[in-house]
Amino acid sequence: MPLWLTLTVFGMFSVAIADISQRVSLRGQSPLSSITNNFIVWNGIGFLSLIYFLLSGQAVPTIPASFLYQLIPIAILYFLGGSFYYQSFKSNSVSISAVLAMISSVITTGLGIMLYQESANPYKFLGSIIVIFAIILVNFKKGAKLDKYNIYALLGGIFYGFAYTLDKHFVISTSPDFYQMVLCFAVGISSLIFSPKTIITETKLFHRGLIFSILSSIFFFFLYQKFYFLAYTAGGEVGRIDVLNNTTIFIVIFLEFILLKEKNNLNKKIIPAILAVIGVAILALAK
Numbered sequence: 697m698p699l700w701l702t703l704t705v706f707g708m709f710s711v712a713i714a715d716i717s718q719r720v721s722l723r724g725q726s727p728l729s730s731i732t733n734n735f736i737v738w739n740g741i742g743f744l745s746l747i748y749f750l751l752s753g754q755a756v757p758t759i760p761a762s763f764l765y766q767l768i769p770i771a772i773l774y775f776l777g778g779s780f781y782y783q784s785f786k787s788n789s790v791s792i793s794a795v796l797a798m799i800s801s802v803i804t805t806g807l808g809i810m811l812y813q814e815s816a817n818p819y820k821f822l823g824s825i826i827v828i829f830a831i832i833l834v835n836f837k838k839g840a841k842l843d844k845y846n847i848y849a850l851l852g853g854i855f856y857g858f859a860y861t862l863d864k865h866f867v868i869s870t871s872p873d874f875y876q877m878v879l880c881f882a883v884g885i886s887s888l889i890f891s892p893k894t895i896i897t898e899t900k901l902f903h904r905g906l907i908f909s910i911l912s913s914i915f916f917f918f919l920y921q922k923f924y925f926l927a928y929t930a931g932g933e934v935g936r937i938d939v940l941n942n943t944t945i946f947i948v949i950f951l952e953f954i955l956l957k958e959k960n961n962l963n964k965k966i967i968p969a970i971l972a973v974i975g976v977a978i979l980a981l982a983k
Contacts, residue, residue, distance in 0.1 A: 700932030704940050707923035712947035714916035715794065720909040722785045727901035730782035734775060735887035735895050736902075740914035741921065742880035748918075749873050757870050770866070771882035773859035775890065778883070781852025787845035795834045795968050796849035798827050798942045801976055803857025805935035812864065814933040819982035823939070826975030834968035857938070863925065864934045872925035880921075939976035945969045 721733060728736075784793045802824045808814040831850070866875045888895055927937050949965055 698931070700927040700930040700937070701940075703923045703927040703930060704932060704937050707920045707927065708941055708944045709947060710916045710920035710923060711941060712944040712951060714913050714920055715944075715948055716951045717909045717912040717916065718782055719785050721906055721913065722782055727903070728898055728906065729894060730779045730785075731887055731891045732895045732898040733782055734778045735884055736899070736910060737913050737917065738774075738778075738880050738887065739884035740910070741918045742877060742884055744914060744918045745873070745877035745880055745921075749877050752873065754871070754873060757874055759870055763870070767866075767878065767882050770859055770862045771879065771886045773855050773862070774879070774883045775886040777852045777855035777859055779852075779887075780848045780855065784845045784849035784852065787843070792834055792846075792965060793849040793852075794942070794945050794948050795965075795972050796831055796846055797853030797856065798945075798972050798976065799831060799850055799853040800857035800860060801827055801935075801939040801942050801979060803854065804860050804938040805979055807858070807861040808864075808933055808935035811861065812934060814935055815982070817982050819978050820935070823975045823977070823979030823982065826978065827939075827972055830968040830972035830975060833971065834964065860938050861934050864928050867925045867928045872922070872929055876918075876921050876925060936980045939979040942976050943973050945972060 718733065718737075721728060722730065781793065781797055784796070805814075805820055805824060809816045809820075863875075863879075866879070924937065924941070928934070946969060949969060
């Protein structure tokens with residue numbers, strides 16, 4: 697198995713656990729909005745990344761003067777992606793949100809071809825069509841309008857798709873560990889700049905019951921990013937890595953069933969998930 701694929705598989709399990717932890721933090725009458733959650737989790741990952749960077753004895757890489765200016769757009773993209781995607785957890789199950797957010801796979805595949813000259817063939821486009829069909833299927837309700845929380849998940853996937861694509865440029869031009877550290881703090885700061893009153897108000901409502909799920913989110917997102925960024929340096933294509941990460945839908949459904957006891961609408965979740973996994977498998981395996 698190629699190293700980049702091994703790293704991606706480890707990342708898949710990490711992000712599935714992190715997403716379930718986020719669902720626990722944000723579900724129901726949680727006092728935290730997705731924006732405040734962004735602020736806490738991203739800064740938490742930033743501090744964890746800083747500790748890792750210092751303990752590993754790495755030197756700050758040489759970076760161009762334009763680095764900080766280039767970092768601003770991707771920080772905003774991640775802030776918007778997280779704010780929309782995790783806001784969808786207020787209503788949706790994680791698995792439905794995850795299927796809708798698979799639109800990021802289509803974006804990363806297309807941009808990977810255009811920006812990084814990654815491989816392209818008809819099978820990639822077939823996979824994209826199947827993913828889009830799964831997105832439509834999971835959202836379809838006869839006589840019903842598009843649910844706003846489904847729209848949030850879709851928007852989150854779109855913003856994430858652009859952010860994931862830009863990640864590769866920063867990782868290969870600096871270092872994965874340094875980039876992870878500065879990116880996380882940048883996204884955390886973006887959250888504070890966009891909505892300081894919300895964050896200040898809601899952090900006062902933080903209670904002990906949220907500690908475990910928040911710490912779990914921080915730790916497993918840290919691992920996910922570590923594996924994800926290292927996979928780039930090992931030769932992984934941005935399109936293949938993202939679509940493989942999206943197959944965590946089955947892991948999420950299993951964890952929801954075991955940990956959160958969510959048994960409703962299993963058919964609605966599983967059928968689109970199978971289609972979506974077929975689509976991303978075609979995208980990932982296409983030469």
